[in-house]
Amino acid sequence: MNTADDEEVLVGDILALTLTAEQAGGRLDKTLAEHLPDLSRARIQALMAAGQVTREGKVLTDTSAKAQAGEYELLIPPPEAAEPQAQAIALTVLYEDAYLIVVDKPPGMAVHPAPGTPSGTLVNALLHHCGDSLSGIGGVARPGIVHRIDKETSGVVVVAKTDAAHQGLSALFAAHDIDRIYVALVRGAPTPPKATIVTQIGRSSTDRKKMAVLKSGGREAITHYSTRTVFGQQKKPQAARLECTLETGRTHQIRVHLASKGSPCLGDPVYGSGPPTPAVRDAMAQAGLTRQALHAAVLGFVHPVTGETLRFESPLPPDMAQLEALLSAL
Template sequence: MIEPPAPEIEDDDVEPADAAVRVVELTAADAGERLDKALAASLPELSRARIQALIAEGRVSRDGQTLGNASGKAAPGAYRILIPAAVPADPQPEAIPLAVLFEDKHLIVVDKPAGMAVHPAPGSESGTLVNALLHHCGDSLSGIGGVARPGIVHRIDKETSGVLAVAKTDTAHQGLARLFAAHDIERLYIAFTRGAPHPARGRIDGAIARSTHDRKKMAIVRSGGRAAVTHYVVERAFGPAEKPLAARLACRLETGRTHQIRVHLASKGAPCLGDPVYGSGQPAAAIREAIAAAGLSRQALHAAVLGFVHPVTGERLTFESPLPADLATLERGLEAL
C-alpha cells in the first residue's frame, strides 16, 4: 500500500505519562539508508509501517528536531522514538448519532460535538467518532489510518466542536492527506478569548513541541518542534474599548499542530475562555458569569469552516457549522456587557 503524505493535524492526542521512549543510535554505516528502514532494523519490536506512522505523527526526533519524512535519508546520531501507550486495537461500532453534512462513496463530513474524542485513546476507549463512524459506514472506511483510526485524516481536540472530514476509501484518504500536507485546505475556527490580542489582526508564527515541563501540554519553542502558523482577526471585542474583557476571533490555520490555536492565542495573552490547560489566569467577574450562564465547561473553540477540493471528483466543497448552543449563549452573554 502506498503511504500517503503525513497530514497536518490538530489533535488532543498528547502522550500519556506511561508512553514508552526508545533511543536508537544510528552510525555512519546507516547514513543514506531510508530513515524508516534504518530505524526498523534497530527496533525489531516495531514494524516498518509502525515506524512510518510514528514519524508521520511527529513522534520521532533527532537532536531535538522533530522528523516528518519517513523516506528521507538517515544520518548518524541519536534518534528518540516516543511510542504511545497501547489503545484498543479493535474499536467497536456504536449507535451514536452523527450530524452528517456531506456523504458520498468516497468521504463523509460531520459536525463533531464537543466532548467526543475523534478516535480511541487511553481514557476515551469508547464513544468516539470512530466508534460512531464504524456503525454508520460499516466496513467502507479507509484502512490507511490503521485499525484504531480508520478513515481519520485530520483531527480536532476532544473538547473542540466543529467540521471534520473522514475518508471512506484509500484513494480519498491519500488525496485528502496530500491537501493537508500542501496546506491546501480552508480551515476557519471561531474562538472566544480572555481579553483581546494586540494587534487586532495578525499572524502568529511559532513552532510547537511538547512542553519540557509538562508532557500533557504543548508549547512554543525556539528550536526544534514543528512549524506552526495561525492567522487571526478580532471580529468583536467585549467590554471597555481601551481594555476589552473578552473577544471573538476568527482564526485561519496555515498549518495544523496539536493544540495550535490554543497555544498560539495563549502566547498572545488571550487564551480561549474555558481552556483548562492553557487558560492561566482568571477572566473578569462579568466574563465568569457569562461562562457560567452558558454552561461552558470546555475551551471556547469551534471549527466553523472546512473547505477543500474533493480528492476524487475535483468538486470544490465548503462546509460551515454554526456556533453550538454553549458558545452561542456565551456570545449573547458577552454582547450584554
C-alpha cells in the first residue's frame, strides 16, 4: 500500500493513503487534501459526501471529524461525460503537455458555452482536441478554465487538463504571480502616457450587463499601462497603441479602465463612448475591425507541475495589424 509521499491519482481506481499518528489529529478533509496534493479539498469533500472515502473499511462522511491514523482508501470514479460536446474546430496550439495546453484564441470565439453561445467555443474545441488526455477537473472530463478573455478579444489562453494543474494555475492567478500583457489600440491617447490605474470595479448600477468603476463596493482592479505609439499629431493624437499589464483580472477590466481614462479600445461596442475621428473610422472600416481592438499578447508563468518557466507571445491578429499599419499613416 502506498504512502502519501509517493501516491499519484489513478482516475477510475482506488487511491490508497496511510496516515501515521504524527500526521493525524487535524480536520479530516483538510488533512487528506494536505497529503494528497493532486486532489483539492472540495474534491475530497465531494468524494466523502458520495461515500467514496473509507478508513479501515469504514465509510467516512463527516468532513469535519478529526483525522485518525490508519489506512484510507478513496475511490476515484471515472470522469463523468462533460455537458459541452466535442467539436472539430481548428486551434492554434502554442504549447501542450500532459497537464495543460496553451492556445492562441481567435476573436469571435467564446471561451466556454453560455446562453447565446452553446457551441463553437474554446471548450468545445478542446474537448475534441484533447480527447482522452483530459483526466478530469473535479471528476468531470473537461478542460479546466482558470482565466477567460472576452469573446471578441484575441490572444493567449492557458487551460488545465488535470486537477493538479488546475489547482496550481488557479493559485498562480489568485496570487497575481503570472505575467499578462495586452495590446490595445485606443481612441486618442491617455494622460499621462504611462501610469497605473487602481479602482474598484463592479456591476454598473444603470446597466447590469456592463461593468463600471465604482466609488464603493466592487473589487479592487489594478492595470498598468504604457503608451507605445501615438498616431496623428502629438498635441492632438487620434489614436494610440498601449501595452497593458494586468495585476488583477476583473471582468472587462482593461476595457473599463481605458474608457475611464477617456481612451477606450477602438471598436468597443460596450465601453467605446464617443466616436473616433473620421480618419480613424475609415481605417477601422478598411481593416475590417468589428470588435474591440484588444489582444492578449503575452502570457508567462511557472508550470504548476514541472516548475518550468514558460512564456508565450502572440502577434497581432490580421484586423489589428492592418489597423495599426493604417493608423501609422495618419
